[in-house]
Amino acid sequence: MKFAPGYRRFAVPAFLGAAVAAFVFPPIGAVLLGFGVFVLWFFRDPERAPPDEPGVISPADGHVSVIRAEDGRVRVGVFMNVTDVHVNRAPVSGRVRTVTHRPGAHKPAFSKDSDNNERVDIVVESDDGEYEVSQIAGAFARRIHPYVATGDHLERGDKIGHIDFGSRADVLLPEEFSSEDVIVEKGESVRAGETVLAKR
Template identity: 70%
Template sequence: MRFAPGARRFAIPAFAAAAVLAVVAPPLGVVALAVGGFVAWFFRDPERRPSGPGVVSPADGRVSVVREEGEQVRVGVFMNVTDVHVNRAPLSGRVERVTHRSGAHRPAFSKDSERNERVDIDVATAEGPAEVSLIAGAFARRIHPYVEAGADLTRAQRIGHIDFGSRADVLLPPSYDREDLLVAEGDTVRAGESILAVVDR
């Protein structure tokens, strides 16, 4: 099983504590072992392949946002604690900018999350400009983008992860509209696999 970067930073101290506590306080050792196991499981990074043509989901979770913003459509996916938190490129293209914006840490499913800490990845695609936003939640404190300006992206490629949180949005290219969406609010999707939208399907 592959794990996202950062798993060792959290899991190793828990496993080390479990080894010590197993001798001096066995019940606490069991708790520490369970914590280490949960952390390793949380940072799991399974292989994924798109299930068809079109825009793939940037995250595992539930579609929590579908709205029009000018000439573009935004689709947001809320990740709960049981979801894989490695994020994927919705489209192939070239990264133009990666911008970090400080902010609050409100629950990622709330309207207030628009003011949360985030990393915006602007991507030039064959279908026009797109943007992927990695948004921190109430418990997330670090966003880890894997890409930088000038990088070429392949659809479903790993582009980052968020420690213990939250939400990933894609602002679709202007060539997509609501009629091209294959998902609605409340639908469950998988990063790099589920198709969010297709033009001329």
């Protein structure tokens, strides 16, 4: 099993603490061991392959929490809870035009207030228009880790980053897309790099 970068920062102290506490106070050792296992599970990075079906694929595992029109474009957002894989993937192939970090709040990622949360916006220029992928921090998420930089070329389904502990990932579709082109519904379960969100 592969793991997202940064897992050692949380897992190693937990396992070392568990080893020491096992001799001093075993119950604490058991708690630390459990936390270490949880960290490894949370940072898991399973292999994914984009479907043969054309279309914009989900950037994240989780449940669709946002489908709305804004300024003539359609936004589709996926809420990731702590049980979901938190490695995000490119919804389309294209070139990264910009990667922008925006500081902000840390409201629950499933709430409307999360639109003002800390985030990283990745603009991707594709053959059929400009897409924006937003990695949005949640109430407990404090670190967003983009893997891409301006000028990078992405293939559909490539890894673009991860977020620590609970969050949201959005795709802002090009102007050519309408709400009718979205083929998922709010509350639907989706998988990063595999589930098609929209197609024309």
